[in-house]
Amino acid sequence: MNATTPNGTTGSTGSNDTKTEADKTSFADKAHVQLDKSKEAVAEAAARSKEAIEGAAKSTTEAVKKNPGTTAAIVAGAAAAIAGAAFGASKLLDKKNSDTKAKSTGAKSSAAKASDTKSGTAKSGETKSTTK
Known part of the structure; x- marks a missing residue:
């Protein structure tokens, strides 16, 4: 199929669209x-x-x-480090769980109670009068 181009020559259409x-x-x-x-x-x-x-x-x-003695010491140290990390993580999780339980029951944690007494807030929500 040939078509006339703007300059008057004829050529096939679509030849530039497909690769050989x-x-x-x-x-x-x-x-x-x-x-x-x-x-x-x-x-x-x-x-x-x-x-x-x-x-x-x-x-x-x-x-x-x-050096079997040195190797044993390194292994023992690594085991102690892992055990310490596991212990610390369990304590953090326990603290998080106890704070979550206290919030769900409406009770305040000991840290919240301590901050209330320092700021002068009474149990009823009123501020204490502080005179020196």
Whole structure:
């Protein structure tokens, strides 16, 4: 189907809208080459990582064999740190739960009661007269 263009020449319509088969094949080939390069790079990185992990494991094992007392002390310290963190977290959760229960029942926590007495608020909500 030919059409007349504004300058008077004839040409086919829609030729600029579609790519030729050669262009499509070229793009697919480039994508395939890039994919192959990416696969190779990932495989190389995985191999280097594996070697590094094996080296670290081997050196750690050797250090443990040479200094078992030091290793035991490090493990005990790490266990104590973990236990301390767990204890602290449980105390924070207990405090949060008790404050939540006190709010739901309308009771005030001990911290709220202490702040009320410092600010001069009486139980009925009126302010105390403070004379010195």
